[in-house]
Amino acid sequence: MEKKFVALKNQETYAYLEKGSGDKYLILVHGNISSSVYYKPLIDLLPENLHCFAVDLRGFGDSSYNQEISSLKELADDVKLFMDAMKIEKADIAGWSLGGGVVMEFAAHYPDRLNKLILINSTTHKGYPVFKKDANNQMKLGEVYASKKEMAEDPVQVKPLLMALETKNLAFVKYIYDLTIYTYNKPSEEDNLLYLTDSLKQRNLVDADWALANLNMGKDFNFYQMGQNTISLIKAPVLHIWGSHDKTVPEFMILDNIKALEDQSTYVKFDQCGHSPLVDKPNELAKVILDFIR
Numbered sequence: 526m527e528k529k530f531v532a533l534k535n536q537e538t539y540a541y542l543e544k545g546s547g548d549k550y551l552i553l554v555h556g557n558i559s560s561s562v563y564y565k566p567l568i569d570l571l572p573e574n575l576h577c578f579a580v581d582l583r584g585f586g587d588s589s590y591n592q593e594i595s596s597l598k599e600l601a602d603d604v605k606l607f608m609d610a611m612k613i614e615k616a617d618i619a620g621w622s623l624g625g626g627v628v629m630e631f632a633a634h635y636p637d638r639l640n641k642l643i644l645i646n647s648t649t650h651k652g653y654p655v656f657k658k659d660a661n662n663q664m665k666l667g668e669v670y671a672s673k674k675e676m677a678e679d680p681v682q683v684k685p686l687l688m689a690l691e692t693k694n695l696a697f698v699k700y701i702y703d704l705t706i707y708t709y710n711k712p713s714e715e716d717n718l719l720y721l722t723d724s725l726k727q728r729n730l731v732d733a734d735w736a737l738a739n740l741n742m743g744k745d746f747n748f749y750q751m752g753q754n755t756i757s758l759i760k761a762p763v764l765h766i767w768g769s770h771d772k773t774v775p776e777f778m779i780l781d782n783i784k785a786l787e788d789q790s791t792y793v794k795f796d797q798c799g800h801s802p803l804v805d806k807p808n809e810l811a812k813v814i815l816d817f818i819r
Contacts, residue, residue, distance in 0.1 A: 526568070528561070528587055533606040540587035541607070542579040544568050550613050551818065553579040554604065556622025557733050558686065558698065560586030560723040563621070565716065566807035567814075575815075580607055582627065584729030594729060595673075597623070597736045601630035608638060617818040619643035622774065622800065623733065626650070626740045629782075633742060633758040641818050642763045645810070646771055646800050649778035650756045650785055651747045652740035655682050669738070669748050676738070677731045686730060693725050705772050708799030743785065756785045763790050764817045768798030768805060791817065 528540045542561045551571070553564045561579035571577050582600050584590035594600060604627065608616065617640045620628030625647020632642045655676055657668040662681050670676040676683055689697040698721050703711070712720065727733075741752035763786050767779045783790045793813050798805040 526565070528581070530587075531607065531610045533603060533610055535603070535606055536591055537583050537603060537606075538589040539583075539603065539607050539610075540581040542568060543577065544571060545573045545576045547574050547576050549575055549818075550616035551575055551577045551814075552604065552608070552613075552616045552618045553577065554600075554618065554620040554624035554627050555579070555582065555585065556620075556624050557737065558690075558701075558724050558727060558730070559622075559720070560726070562586070562723045563720055563801075563803060565719070566712075566803050567811055570807060570811035571815075578607075578611065578613075580604065581723075582624075584732065585727050586723050587726065590728045594732050594736055595739070596630075597626045597740050598630045598634065600627045600736075601634060604628070604631050605635050605638060614638070615640055617641045617643065619645060619814065620647060621645040621803070623648060623653075623737055625782075626652070626737060629742060629756070629759065630740075632761055632763075633755045636758065636760055639761050642759065642761045643766070643814055643817065644763060644779075644782060645766045645802060646768060646774050647765070647779070647782065648737060648740065648774060649781045650740070650742040651745075651752065651781065652749060653737045653774075653778075654748050655679055655734055655738045656748075667748060673731050673735045676735055683731060683734055690725060690727055690730055695721050695725060698724055706800045707804060708770050708772055709768075709797055709805045712804050759786060759789075761789065762817075764813070765790060765792045766795070766802060766810065766813065767792075768795050768800060768802055770798060771800045773800040 564579040581588040742756040743752035
């Protein structure tokens with residue numbers, strides 16, 4: 526499956542994977558340190574009568590990065606422009622991890638372009654904070670960075686990965702994925718090489734971490750900024766999916782999203798599954814998504 530390319534009206538070019546045809550659309554949005562190719566296990570299981578697009582977000586994979594981002598809302602705007610360019614009026618939209626934050630922003634600001642929302646091991650709508658570290662590299666809870674430049678020097682969550690991306694250190698990124706993402710099953714060597722090679726193309730790690738930390742669609746202060754309660758603008762039905770052994774996104778974040786979207790939420794928890802149901806539970810993931818959007 527080869528990537529295609531489309532120009533957006535904001536002078537960015539989006540790379541994407543496409544499968545199927547027809548007027549029933551599903552758009553897949555990936556997480557941090559990844560790209561559209563991470564959705565391969567799911568895409569392979571989708572029927573041909575479902576028109577599916579998996580995009581590379583701005584600054585990830587093979588998409589352009591002409592304008593720096595500071596918020597996930599900007600990436601949500603890109604998804605809307607992608608739909609405009611592809612002449613997609615309305616779609617079901619899924620987001621994995623950081624991508625969950627992107628699609629929640631989309632759902633809040635473009636409700637008329639959305640049928641149903643799918644959150645796969647998603648960040649909370651209140652963001653994923655990066656706290657300062659002490660001399661022993663332990664988190665100093667509540668102490669946050671004042672700028673992207675400061676955050677880039679974080680010795681645990683940011684700088685090691687930033688250096689790995691800059692030096693194309695595939696072995697280190699594989700080590701991080703094995704430690705934090707693939708806690709049960711692992712992709713085949715061939716697929717893993719495909720995924721990690723695309724991860725190394727990311728050019729916006731610090732910007733993405735900053736945007737994720739500053740995401741706040743709630744009502745309260747989230748250590749980085751006050752929320753404007755934009756989560757209340759989401760009216761679509763929402764499917765929340767989580768793996769019981771996720772070491773990256775704790776369940777309280779999922780439950781936080783469910784509480785904020787209580788009236789329209791469905792929750793599916795996979796046992797023996799880590800942060801990537803795409804690898805750990807692809808058949809089950811495909812089934813629950815297809816059942817939800819039918």
